[in-house]
Amino acid sequence: METKTPGVLTPEEIAFYNENGYLRLRGVFDAAEQEALGRELEYVIGNFAVAGKGWDGPWREKYLSREENARSQLAATHEMQQLSAALARAILAPRLTGAIADLIGPEVEFHHMTLHAKGPEFGTPFPLHQDHPFYPHSDGRYVDAILHIDAGTEANGCLKFVAGSHKLGPLTHVREGSPHLPPDQYPFESAVSCPAEAGDVVLFSIHTIHGSALNRTPQWRRFVRVGYRNPRNLQTGGQAMGRPGWMVQGVRPKIEGVTVQPYGTIQVQAKAPSATA
Numbered sequence: 328m329e330t331k332t333p334g335v336l337t338p339e340e341i342a343f344y345n346e347n348g349y350l351r352l353r354g355v356f357d358a359a360e361q362e363a364l365g366r367e368l369e370y371v372i373g374n375f376a377v378a379g380k381g382w383d384g385p386w387r388e389k390y391l392s393r394e395e396n397a398r399s400q401l402a403a404t405h406e407m408q409q410l411s412a413a414l415a416r417a418i419l420a421p422r423l424t425g426a427i428a429d430l431i432g433p434e435v436e437f438h439h440m441t442l443h444a445k446g447p448e449f450g451t452p453f454p455l456h457q458d459h460p461f462y463p464h465s466d467g468r469y470v471d472a473i474l475h476i477d478a479g480t481e482a483n484g485c486l487k488f489v490a491g492s493h494k495l496g497p498l499t500h501v502r503e504g505s506p507h508l509p510p511d512q513y514p515f516e517s518a519v520s521c522p523a524e525a526g527d528v529v530l531f532s533i534h535t536i537h538g539s540a541l542n543r544t545p546q547w548r549r550f551v552r553v554g555y556r557n558p559r560n561l562q563t564g565g566q567a568m569g570r571p572g573w574m575v576q577g578v579r580p581k582i583e584g585v586t587v588q589p590y591g592t593i594q595v596q597a598k599a600p601s602a603t604a
């Protein structure tokens with residue numbers, strides 16, 4: 328039985344992603360799905376998320392005034408598919424996973440889900456970085472999908488990308504606080520804004536340099552990140568290391584030297600083909 332959604336993206340969209348390292352998908356979730364996502368995420372934030380000042384590090388003095396540094400707020404948590412059926416269904420959405428299969432497939436494995444809700448007026452910014460240091464993988468066949476539960480605008484801290492930066496591969500990050508790129512070498516001005524509507528999804532490569540500015544609006548700005556990989560792209564460390572995820576397109580390929588335990592671990596023997604790549 329065919330378990331891969333037929334092509335979703337146009338050749339132009341695939342070419343845009345390959346050239347720039349990111350891609351906006353419009354209207355992935357309809358009004359009813361969007362309403363359920365917003366409502367259930369509100370419950371998750373109220374009951375399970377941890378609110379704090381957000382990412383730490385010397386970049387804060389560079390980017391933020393004293394007041395912004397003291398008052399900035401971010402609510403975060405992980406793996407909300409364990410808390411909400413609407414969020415669990417979103418991971419499997421065929422238009423989303425089919426698009427990702429067009430970019431890195433044909434097989435696609437779900438890897439993780441993370442909430443980033445920027446608080447009102449002083450919603451924490453993210454300095455420019457790649458996601459590679461947080462969950463390094465052997466190659467570039469890894470796409471992060473940002474589900475826009477709320478619209479992303481200049482005023483509330485939409486995503487910003489350094490176009491084409493995925494071609495640089497993994498870069499060395501400052502490890503003081505959360506991994507980030509040195510602000511002097513990678514200024515925010517080098518990134519282009521990617522505003523999007525609620526219900527849109529923005530995709531980007533694990534190697535694309537990105538970040539977002541302060542949320543200065545009176546409302547929360549809620550984004551959910553879902554990580555997807557080609558299952559042949561083996562993880563080498565970080566978040567969710569060794570945990571098999573659901574197959575969301577196709578079937579898991581059998582890889583020499585890799586065993587998947589039914590109750591929860593992926594073990595890679597030394598001879599696995601891409602474990603040392």
Ligand SMILES: O=C(O)CCC(=O)C(=O)O
Pocket residue numbers: 443453458484485486537538539550552
């Ligand atoms: O939520 C944001 O504004 C930025 C998210 C981000 O940088 C990330 O998920 O890696």
